[in-house]
Amino acid sequence: MGDDLTRRGFIRTAAAGSAGLAWGGHRPRNAFAATTDKPALLGGAPVHKSGWPQWPEWREAWEPEIVEVLRSGRWSSSGGGGQVADFETAYARLLGADRCLATSSGTTALTTAMHVIGVDAGDEVITSPFTFIATYNTILMLKALPVFADTDPATLTMDPASIESRITERTRAIVPVHIYGMPCDMDPINAIAKKHNLAVIEDACQAWLADYKGRKCGTLGDLGCFSFQNSKHIPAGEGGAITGMRDDLLDRCHAFHNCGRAHGTFQGNGYFSRGTNFRMTHYQAAMLRQQLDKLVAETARRQENADHLTARLQAIPGIQPVRLPDRSRAVWHLYAFRYDPAQFHGLPRDKFIKALRAEGIPCGGGYHEQYYDGLLDDAIDSRGFKRLFPAERLKAYRDSLKDLKGNKQVCETTVALFHSMLLADRADMDHVIEAIQRVQTHSHALAS
Numbered sequence: 001m002g003d004d005l006t007r008r009g010f011i012r013t014a015a016a017g018s019a020g021l022a023w024g025g026h027r028p029r030n031a032f033a034a035t036t037d038k039p040a041l042l043g044g045a046p047v048h049k050s051g052w053p054q055w056p057e058w059r060e061a062w063e064p065e066i067v068e069v070l071r072s073g074r075w076s077s078s079g080g081g082g083q084v085a086d087f088e089t090a091y092a093r094l095l096g097a098d099r100c101l102a103t104s105s106g107t108t109a110l111t112t113a114m115h116v117i118g119v120d121a122g123d124e125v126i127t128s129p130f131t132f133i134a135t136y137n138t139i140l141m142l143k144a145l146p147v148f149a150d151t152d153p154a155t156l157t158m159d160p161a162s163i164e165s166r167i168t169e170r171t172r173a174i175v176p177v178h179i180y181g182m183p184c185d186m187d188p189i190n191a192i193a194k195k196h197n198l199a200v201i202e203d204a205c206q207a208w209l210a211d212y213k214g215r216k217c218g219t220l221g222d223l224g225c226f227s228f229q230n231s232k233h234i235p236a237g238e239g240g241a242i243t244g245m246r247d248d249l250l251d252r253c254h255a256f257h258n259c260g261r262a263h264g265t266f267q268g269n270g271y272f273s274r275g276t277n278f279r280m281t282h283y284q285a286a287m288l289r290q291q292l293d294k295l296v297a298e299t300a301r302r303q304e305n306a307d308h309l310t311a312r313l314q315a316i317p318g319i320q321p322v323r324l325p326d327r328s329r330a331v332w333h334l335y336a337f338r339y340d341p342a343q344f345h346g347l348p349r350d351k352f353i354k355a356l357r358a359e360g361i362p363c364g365g366g367y368h369e370q371y372y373d374g375l376l377d378d379a380i381d382s383r384g385f386k387r388l389f390p391a392e393r394l395k396a397y398r399d400s401l402k403d404l405k406g407n408k409q410v411c412e413t414t415v416a417l418f419h420s421m422l423l424a425d426r427a428d429m430d431h432v433i434e435a436i437q438r439v440q441t442h443s444h445a446l447a448s
């Protein structure tokens with residue numbers, strides 16, 4: 001892997017800087033001479049000058065198979081078989097899932113899975129507020145209410161202890177989100193679901209190959225959903241998949257995503273049941289299948305670099321790496337940590353991010369409190385939702401958003417790095433650490 005990465009080289013956003021190259025090798029812990037240098041935001045030279053791996057990445061070696069699909073004229077997967085079926089088989093095998101169904105996106109995978117497990121108009125679905133907006137939207141599109149469990153500030157994922165109090169007689173499913181590729185604590189979530197007879201659909205759209213107690217995310221609930229959108233670890237522009245262990249559910253998913261055509265064990269009451277067209281094309285599948293080995297190798301590389309960052313960052317006061325469930329492995333779609341301004345002379349998070357960016361370390365704040373962005377009010381105020389839910393339920397729902405104290409804290413204090421940075425060299429990881437140390441050393445000046 002290391003050789004492969006070195007050989008192909010990364011497209012750098014700037015010429016390789018002498019500072020970065022001169023360091024080479026490994027330095028002793030917290031002994032970066034340059035941490036005392038003037039921060040870039042105050043006119044100093046940036047810690048990291050040589051850019052970062054670009055994403056997504058194209059390989060010429062993939063072209064013959066894709067061109068073959070294009071020349072064949074057989075682009076749609078409606079007839080079955082071909083590249084889509086090959087990808088489904090390979091992806092299921094990689095995850096240890098019995099079945100995989102390719103879809104047109106992660107959003108359509110979630111929609112299909114939720115429809116099939118029976119989320120219907122007027123239902124409620126418990127999910128995480130700290131997620132990409134598609135998780136909310138999917139539930140709303142099914143005319144169901146996304147009820148948010150709180151976020152555990154230590155893990156950034158759904159706090160299992162906050163689920164049960166939110167279950168009502170309308171609750172149909174729990175949708176844990178393995179955000180940033182970090183597995184949720186699935187044992188307690190599955191236990192609550194079992195106790196209350198609820199389905200579990202994993203939003204694993206950012207968690208390809210993430211591991212929880214020896215099993216892959218996407219195989220831990222009733223169904224798992226993945227995204228292969230452009231920014232993802234295995235991108236095809238757009239694309240998605242549903243994984244699972246149960247033929248009855250996967251056959252229903254297949255029927256629904258293929259205009260409702262009967263499939264396998266699911267024959268419906270006539271040839272057509274309710275459905276839509278959420279199919280993947282063969283050229284998308286040809287791109288995806290050829291990236292699987294790369295995904296495996298790059299996942300290991302990201303994990304190695306993330307482990308290094310975590311070990312060093314936890315020694316910096318005011319920087320708190322994320323806690324993962326026991327015996328689990330994250331795949332780091334984003335590498336996130338929590339930031340405490342009190343340890344940086346009150347330097348606000350946004351200014352900390354600005355200072356790191358000036359040092360050549362691209363980063364951001366992650367998700368904000370999106371439930372105040374208007375989409376929930378829009379839904380609650382709609383004719384359909386007013387017909388489906390009693391007014392007092394909608395009011396209580398609206399009021400309950402302010403109870404998401406853990407999530408608010410997470411939204412205000414998280415800092416995240418994009419996954420492709422974790423494909424860089426160990427010395428580049430050391431630049432991240434050094435930049436944070438430099439900002440801390442000068443935090444008084446930066447804050448004033």
Ligand SMILES: Cc1ncc(COP(=O)(O)O)c(C=O)c1O
Nearest residue numbers: 105106107132134205227228229
């Ligand atoms: C957590 C999560 N859920 C759902 C989706 C939706 O996937 P897609 O963009 O492929 O529709 C995404 C994509 O970014 C995601 O990150």
